[in-house]
Structure formats: structure tokens, C-alpha cells
Amino acid sequence: MRHLLSTGDLTRDEAVLLLDTAEEMRSVAERPIKKLPTLRGRTVVNLFFEDSTRTRISFEAAAKRLSADVINFAAKGSSVSKGESLKDTALTLQAMGADAVVIRHGASGAPARLAAAGWIDSAILNAGDGSHEHPTQALLDAFTMRRHLAPGQHGLDGRRVAIVGDVLHSRVARSNALLLSTLGAEVTLVAPPTLMPYGVDSWPVETSYDLDPVLPKADAVMMLRVQRERMNAAYFPSAREYSRRYGLDGKRMAKLPEHAIVMHPGPMNRGMEITADVADSTRSVIVEQVTNGVAVRMAALYLLLSGARDAASENTSDTTEGQA
Amino acid sequence: MSAHTSDSTVVLDSGDISRALTRITHEIIEKNRGAAQVVVLGIPTRGVELGRRVAERMGEVAGHPVPYGSLDITMYRDDLRMKPARALEKTDIPVDLDDRVVVLVDDVLFSGRTIRAALDALNDLGRPRAVQLAVLVDRGHRELPIRADFVGKNLPTSLAEQVKVAVTGLDDRDEVRIVSAPKGAGA
Numbered sequence: 001m002r003h004l005l006s007t008g009d010l011t012r013d014e015a016v017l018l019l020d021t022a023e024e025m026r027s028v029a030e031r032p033i034k035k036l037p038t039l040r041g042r043t044v045v046n047l048f049f050e051d052s053t054r055t056r057i058s059f060e061a062a063a064k065r066l067s068a069d070v071i072n073f074a075a076k077g078s079s080v081s082k083g084e085s086l087k088d089t090a091l092t093l094q095a096m097g098a099d100a101v102v103i104r105h106g107a108s109g110a111p112a113r114l115a116a117a118g119w120i121d122s123a124i125l126n127a128g129d130g131s132h133e134h135p136t137q138a139l140l141d142a143f144t145m146r147r148h149l150a151p152g153q154h155g156l157d158g159r160r161v162a163i164v165g166d167v168l169h170s171r172v173a174r175s176n177a178l179l180l181s182t183l184g185a186e187v188t189l190v191a192p193p194t195l196m197p198y199g200v201d202s203w204p205v206e207t208s209y210d211l212d213p214v215l216p217k218a219d220a221v222m223m224l225r226v227q228r229e230r231m232n233a234a235y236f237p238s239a240r241e242y243s244r245r246y247g248l249d250g251k252r253m254a255k256l257p258e259h260a261i262v263m264h265p266g267p268m269n270r271g272m273e274i275t276a277d278v279a280d281s282t283r284s285v286i287v288e289q290v291t292n293g294v295a296v297r298m299a300a301l302y303l304l305l306s307g308a309r310d311a312a313s314e315n316t317s318d319t320t321e322g323q324a
Numbered sequence: 325m326s327a328h329t330s331d332s333t334v335v336l337d338s339g340d341i342s343r344a345l346t347r348i349t350h351e352i353i354e355k356n357r358g359a360a361q362v363v364v365l366g367i368p369t370r371g372v373e374l375g376r377r378v379a380e381r382m383g384e385v386a387g388h389p390v391p392y393g394s395l396d397i398t399m400y401r402d403d404l405r406m407k408p409a410r411a412l413e414k415t416d417i418p419v420d421l422d423d424r425v426v427v428l429v430d431d432v433l434f435s436g437r438t439i440r441a442a443l444d445a446l447n448d449l450g451r452p453r454a455v456q457l458a459v460l461v462d463r464g465h466r467e468l469p470i471r472a473d474f475v476g477k478n479l480p481t482s483l484a485e486q487v488k489v490a491v492t493g494l495d496d497r498d499e500v501r502i503v504s505a506p507k508g509a510g511a
Contacts (some may be wrong), residue, residue: 066399
């Protein structure tokens with residue numbers, strides 16, 4: 001692994017390695033000293049062209065727990081608002097010696113461009129690009145599911161996950177669909193026809209326009225935020241009709257199996273795609289998702305940054321040789 | 325058991341390893357006047373299994389269970405930037421380490437860098453009253469001022485040789501071998 005751009009690039013072994021590493025990173029949060037010296041002297045730049053609270057703070061906390069130096073760069077109030085291009089921004093960061101760039105951008109493919117263009121040597125971590133992908137969110141969702149639904153196992157084989165709502169605009173849905181199927185889970189996307197992406201038949205998922213028949217079989221239900229800021233047309237008649245057909249309320253939650261968990265990547269529109277009583281119920285793991293996000297991002301930063309730059313990603317830990 | 329190939333010699337067989345661990349167990353109890361405050365932490369991967377055996381023997385001798393766990397030192401290594409990213413091993417600290425006596429257990433003591441990393445890792449986990457080191461094999465060639473308190477066998481080696489430790493639970497037998505022709509990267 002050189003960059004983390006898409007969950008579609010991850011093999012099953014790489015995905016499991018990330019989750020296993022995150023498991024160890026999570027235990028650091030329970031220690032009296034929540035810090036590791038692992039990335040001392042490395043610089044991580046948070047390059048955020050779009051607004052974000054939890055992803056940026058989560059990456060910042062992850063980098064700081066690994067002792068990396070963090071530079072936060074928000075497009076507002078920077079030279080980007082004076083018209084600086086992505087290329088010039090990248091060259092500036094390269095000149096400052098960034099070892100990793102965490103990028104969120106409104107344009108799909110911006111992180112891939114940064115990784116491939118040769119402007120910058122750093123490892124690139126995609127923190128959300130347009131409606132394309134959000135790999136660390138999918139990893140933290142998979143991590144949370146594995147802790148609850150498949151403890152002690154490598155993958156999520158045979159677990160059923162329903163992803164419900166605005167799939168069309170959701171980078172979280174795409175990253176999750178790819179990652180969860182790599183890990184062996186069966187994913188069903190549930191959305192009104194207008195919010196189902198074009199070409200979804202080529203995704204490794206099933207689809208449904210109807211939420212109720214999916215619920216009794218689901219081990220996990222992931223509710224997506226209705227992304228009004230990306231909508232410039234009428235995708236459904238009214239908010240009330242949307243939440244009646246696709247919102248998760250207490251009555252629908254009762255149809256879920258006993259062990260099923262309710263997830264949401266945040267930020268939530270309470271009362272729209274999820275009611276407050278569901279969001280605050282014991283089934284909901286929404287707060288835990290945030291905690292796990294830091295661990296997963298620590299794992300990603302560790303695996304991308306700790307090793308030698310030119311070495312292959314495979315580890316050969318042969319401790320029997322007694323090498324110290 | 326004898327040598328498997330012409331350039332590999334068995335230096336400890338399963339009986340030797342068992343006797344060495346029993347002796348180390350008694351030495352730890354003697355040095356600490358009992359096992360009441362002792363916590364055994366093995367360093368992955370082979371050290372964890374050896375630590376478990378030492379702790380269980382101490383429990384039998386002392387008459388009360390001795391807590392044991394594992395301490396992964398990967399994220400404290402000084403050569404992280406020189407090798408590919410490594411997978412992490414389990415860290416499992418069974419009790420609060422403050423004011424305890426921590427006995428670190430590893431299979432081979434070589435440069436001493438693993439133990440330096442382990443001491444750094446312990447620093448972030450608590451403040452033990454004392455830290456002691458038990459190793460199955462001390463092969464020399466220290467690069468840091470570190471020594472073991474309890475040694476199963478002192479094994480003079482050349483840098484061209486490798487010491488291979490096998491323990492049941494992780495391998496198919498208990499055995500320590502010296503291999504004289506290093507494959508690939510070398511020692």
C-alpha cells in the first residue's frame with residue numbers, strides 16, 4: 001500500500017491487515033498515556049477543500065496519537081480562495097516536506113490526481129472526494145461491524161448489510177459496498193429509484209427500492225444522510241414522504257433481528273433518515289463509530305508511513321532469528 | 325534429536341528447554357523472594373509462549389496464579405523507517421503495572437534493541453517497581469548496554485549464524501538450532 005485512494009484497490013488481506021492493526025490501535029485509547037512514538041518526525045497535512053468536522057478531527061487525533069506533526073490546511077482563508085490550483089498547492093506542500101497528505105475535495109478523483117501526477121512524493125489518503133469514495137469511513141464501518149457481528153474473525157463472511165438512503169450522492173455507500181463485499185459480506189442498497197446511482201448493476205451488491213422486506217434479514221443497517229447540498233433537482237416529493245418510506249423509526253427498528261446494529265456515518269438529519277429514538281437507542285453504534293474512526297485512521301497512517309518508502313508492503317517479521 | 329541438515333545444529337532440545345525454564349522460574353522466585361508482585365510479559369511471538377510457561381510454573385511453585393500477558397514492541401522499534409511496515413502483534417497487559425515487578429520474557433537476546441523498545445513501551449503503560457529480563461538464549465553481540473537477569477543458555481555465536489527457536493503452540497516442536505548459512509538478508 002502506497003496510498004489509500006479507494007477501497008476497491010484493497011485486497012482482502014490488506015483490508016484485514018488494516019482492521020487487525022486498528023484493533024491494536026484501539027487499545028491505545030484505553031491506556032493512561034494515549035500516545036505512541038511511531039511516527040515521530042513525520043508530517044501529516046490535512047488538506048480540506050470541503051467542510052468537515054469529524055473526519056478532520058479524527059485524522060488529526062490519529063496523527064497526533066502516533067506523534068506525527070499535523071498541519072491543518074482549510075481551503076477557506078488560504079490561497080486557494082485567491083485562485084491557487086491544486087497543483088501549486090501540492091508543490092507547496094512538497095516543498096514543506098509533507099510525508100502524508102490527507103485530502104478532502106469536492107471533485108471526484110482529486111486524490112487520485114494528486115497521487116498520480118508526480119507533483120508530490122507523499123502518501124495520499126483520500127478523506128472523501130465528491131460523490132466518489134471515502135475509504136477510511138468504510139474501514140471504520142467494517143471495523144465496527146466486525147467487532148459486533150464477527151468478533152475474532154478475519155472478515156465479515158455471510159453477514160448481511162443494508163445501506164439505506166441517498167446512495168446516489170454517497171461516497172460512503174460506494175466505499176462500503178466495495179470493501180464489505182471484499183470482506184465477504186452481502187450488501188443490499190436500498191434507495192428510491194431516483195437516488196440509485198447509474199450503473200449500480202455493475203457493483204457487487206443487490207438493490208431494493210423497498211426498505212421493509214430487507215430489515216428482517218439484516219445484521220447491520222447503515223442509514224445515509226440525505227445530502228441536500230449536492231442535490232440540485234427534486235429527487236423525492238417531500239421530506240415527509242422520504243422519511244415515511246426510507247426513514248428508520250422505532251417501528252421499523254423492531255423488525256430487525258435481535259443482534260442487528262444501526263449505523264450512520266454522520267452528520268445525522270434527525271427526523272429525516274433516522275428518528276431521534278433510534279439514533280439514541282442501545283442498538284445504535286453511531287458514537288462508537290466515531291471512536292473507531294480514530295483507531296482505523298491510526299492504522300492507515302501507520303501502515304502507509306512507518307515503513308521504508310521503497311520497500312514492498314509485505315512484512316517479513318521473522319522473530320525466530322532473534323533479531324532485535 | 326540431531327541436526328536436520330549439514331549446516332544446522334540443535335543446541336537445545338525439548339528436555340533442555342524445559343529444564344532451563346524450570347530453573348529460570350526458580351531464579352525469578354528466589355530473586356524476588358516469592359512471586360507475589362511479579363507480572364510476566366512475553367514479547368511476541370515466541371516470547372509470549374515462553375512467558376506463559378514460566379508464569380504457570382511460578383504459579384505451581386508459589387501456590388498462587390502469576391499474571392502473564394504480552395507486550396508488542398513494534399511501534400517502539402528504532403528501525404521502523406528502514407523496513408516495510410510491519411503487522412502489529414497483541415499487547416495484553418493483565419494487571420495494573422504500577423509498583424509491580426515486570427519480568428520481560430523473550431526467546432533470543434541479541435543486539436538488545438528489542439529490549440530497549442520494550443522498556444520504552446513499558447514507560448507508556450505504567451511505572452513498575454522493577455523490570456527484569458529473562459531470555460531462553462543469549463547469543464551475544466550486544467549493541468546497547470542491556471543484559472539479562474535470567475538466561476536459559478549462553479550461546480556464543482558468529483554474526484553469520486542464525487539462532488532459530490521453535491516452541492510448541494507456534495511450531496511443531498520445542499527446539500533451539502544454530503543455522504550457519506544465512507538465507508537471503510542474513511543476520
